[in-house]
Amino acid sequence: MSLETIEYQMDNLKHLKSGFIDFCAGSLGGVAVVYVGQPLDTVKVKMQTFPAMYRGMADCFMKTLKNEGFSKGLYAGTIPAVVANVAENSVLFAAYGGCQKAIANITGKESVAELNTFGNASAGFFAAFFSSLTLCPTELIKCRLQAMREVQLTQTIKTQRIGPWNLTRQIVRANGIAGLFRGLSSTIAREMPGYFFFFGGYEATRELLAKPGQKRDDIGWQKTMVAGAVGGTVLWLVIFPADVVKSRIQVQNLKEPALQIMKNIVRNEGITALYNGLKPTLIRTIPATATLFVAYEYTKKILTSLMNV
Template sequence: MAGSTVTFMLDFIDTAALRLDSSDLPSSFDERGSGSVLLNISRMEKIERRSASGCTEAFRIAIIDFLAGTLGGVATVLIGQPLDTVKVKMQTFPKLYSSTRTCLQETFRHDGIIRGLYAGTSPALVANISENAMLFGAYGVCQTVVKTMVGKRVAEDLSTAENAISGGLAAIFSSLTLCPTELVKCKLQALRETSGKKPTVTMTAMYRSIYRKDGFRGFYRGIGATVAREVPGYFAFFGGYEGCRQCFATYYKCHKADIGILGTAISGGVAGACIWLVIFPADVVKSRLQVLDNKTTSSTLQHLYYYVLFQLANSMLRSEGIGAFYYGLTPTLIRTLPATSILFLVVEFTKNILV
């Protein structure tokens, strides 16, 4: 019996050795209990040990960032969708909804939870999964580019400003995946107000309707406003996140990768507040432009997109004042603090396991 146990242990060790390369092994072992071994290694140590690897490892890290963003996007939607619906309604129909509470009550009373507060969840899931997967995947790649340009060894050594630049560059790519899905989400969320009927249209039907009416170009209605919103927004987003992480790292006298759950959650909340305070006016214009039917503008102006964008913003300023650009900010901030905290917790947890 003892001999067979020893043989099994040796086979197990041989198998494990084949699956691990030397960079995965820690410099020291912490033995506890009856011969068990704990690999006492921080995420930062793993990052540093893998930094010398070539293109294959860089591709693997990009896939991990992509997967982490995907899981983070799912968590964000499940938590924040009701308040996102309220935000879109208040942005688009400020005269109908004077407060967050009124909008919540009226939406629940007329449309219920699923077709009301969770209207647009399917496209929101598609939007957030595609956006965050692309965003975090591109962010890692952009960090690598910036890291190479400034001559630093690992991305974790980048300054707050350098990370912010990486985030702004990554937002260009995420905008291309976000615009079509967010267009459908906004239309579904505002369906009752624009059609006067109880919302029964599915995501697939809405995609078909847009394509029949405007073709492929119709899915990118609002792309200019989306890019104008996303680039400075994610500059502030990742700048706020990395800056807050650095503050925690300085306070705890550790590396940013090792600040723990509370530090990561607070940093994520700060990032969410930063992005929405910067992008909210552009987001209001984008939401209205996407929800408004094409017949609300002349056929000539439909071909002059940026003129239409400027005309809409100017019209809002003249008729409703500067406050029009901040309708829906309250539910957005209430939603974004827990949502972005969860987003970064899921992202960092996933990366910590897989890196």
């Protein structure tokens, strides 16, 4: 076996290990996000899809707690939320690592560490396409479970509350596998520009917080949390109107194109309706994304050390 062949195989093994590490680190980060932020995510979805039922974030939170309880109300949809976040973040961060390497090669950089903020943001933009494909079905189930009580209140025929697996079977039986991908186009339209700003904001903040001569990876967990919170805040400020449209498509089973639904919301409810649920989202985002990046970065460091990558 030639030296070139051995080097090629070693390089492939290194890439496989790096992809596995990003996948595992993203998965653990996804689990952390759900348990930190699920109650306020439930409030967000309810306010987005049935804004007339609530006077604001506190009213929605207290009514949900009173009428549905803590676990079945505020933590409704936790299982599909965990699946959604693990699926999204494992694929997102694995694809992000791969896209970083691709952009580094295209731009002539020797390593990912040399990428500037725009290069990292672009990697996030392309990585989000792949994560959207895994996120859409699981988030559809999560959103419908979270707003199930509100949907039933608007129906003349009351139906029994069901769990994630029965709901999934019900959707597939009625609409086929394609029914699980309702809202895919609005999910992609939300995710790709959103994650451009998400990773751009995160990497730019890490760069600003690093001391002269210090690597971004060595800024410590406190500054990593600050950078994660900035990235998450920028993400939601940019994508929130698209997220409102996606939630309505998925929860209310709307068939019109996403752009038409957005126009209808503005015409019938005013432009502020596109920001219903923004307050609980931003409050949730700060601890959730801070936790996400700490879990991701430190899991990645530990696994990289253990696997000698």
